[in-house]
Amino acid sequence: MQTGHPIDLLFPYVCGELSKDEAQRVSEHCAACPACAREVDLVRATQRLLARRVPVAPPPFFWTRLSARLDAEGVRSVFWPEVIWVSKRLIPALIAATLILTSLFWQDEGTSNIESYLTGNGTGKAGEQVLVGNQAISKETVFQTAVLDDAARSD
Template sequence: MLSHTTTRDWLIPYADGMLAADERRRIDSHIADCAACAAELREVRELNLLLVTLPAAPPVAFPPFWLNLQAVLPQRRVLRIPSFPSYRRLGLALAAATVAMLAAAGSAFAAPTALPDNPLYAVKQLEESVRLTFIPAHDRLMLQLQLASERLREARAMANDHKPLLAENSLRAFRLTINDATAALKNPADPQAAKAAVQKLRVQLAAVEQANAVRADDDAEVKQLVLAATDELDRIDESEAGTLQQPVVVGEQATPQPTPQPVLRPTPQPSSSGGDREHTSGDR
């Protein structure tokens, strides 16, 4: 439910019909229970009706008006620019170029920490796109996880500043980044670093949810996006666990029979009894 202060800030755009349907419903629910905000809304609407019913201003001829105005305006002074030598003009040009370069460098250094409500946020997004385009393939996953962590930092900051729409945009960008990195997370080059990065993302998601819940007007869409992002990380962990489990082959492997070795047998020797028989028969 919206807080009293937030509702008062939104009463004028609410009365002018400039809010989205979901925001109007949230204000309606608050006004139904808050007599002070309802009374202030009536005053805003009465003021709008009064402004609409005012008669139009009579047309004024412009030439007489301009002549009368010129009579009271101070006389314009002509600014004379002295003629500088060529080298001085070159020096001024170099000085202007230096100032422009310093301003660009300052913007480049400030952009990495810019939040979605900062004018330099577009520069930050451009820098991230360039880094993703030219980074080597084996380092791309860790950069994607770093960018995902940055999106959660932005979402938490926007939730703390009560800017739910910007927080929702950062959470949606986080989910897109994680979806792009899902395939690489199944087989990371550094599993330990990837696991630690995913665990850090879980902690940051919990911080975003806490920042959204501590306010009296917590945004339901932010809560839903946090839950969806947590489910994404759960699915990634489940897929990693399935990849790490190696299939076990159950069965028996035939043991090869040993090669038979030849059996060594002794060479037979002539018997001495045979010779004695021959001698005996010869004597006979």
């Protein structure tokens, strides 16, 4: 097809999407141009074919089936928000409780170890040595040093 033929305007022309002036120009062109007139015929046939489409009716009982699925959805939508609500509160509470219990347990364990270490009771044994810097010192010495330090501070 030569340039100057309003090929891109033929569908809008047939579909009534052009302004009055544009439609007039296309109409005049087609009246004088057999190639475009034939093209308009094909465009009309295409649009006519589409226009003859019969709308499809939705299958029967569409709502009944959808409603059943909505009921199932409803059960889920009631159930899950509750689970989420409870989880949001329960999980942080459980974490907090675990942390508190763990810290209490470690604190208790730590204190009893220091006590037994300094006094030589419990799990610690008298005469045992500990490393202070690079030197091995007996626990009794550590204890005595601590007592002397306390006494010096109180003076």
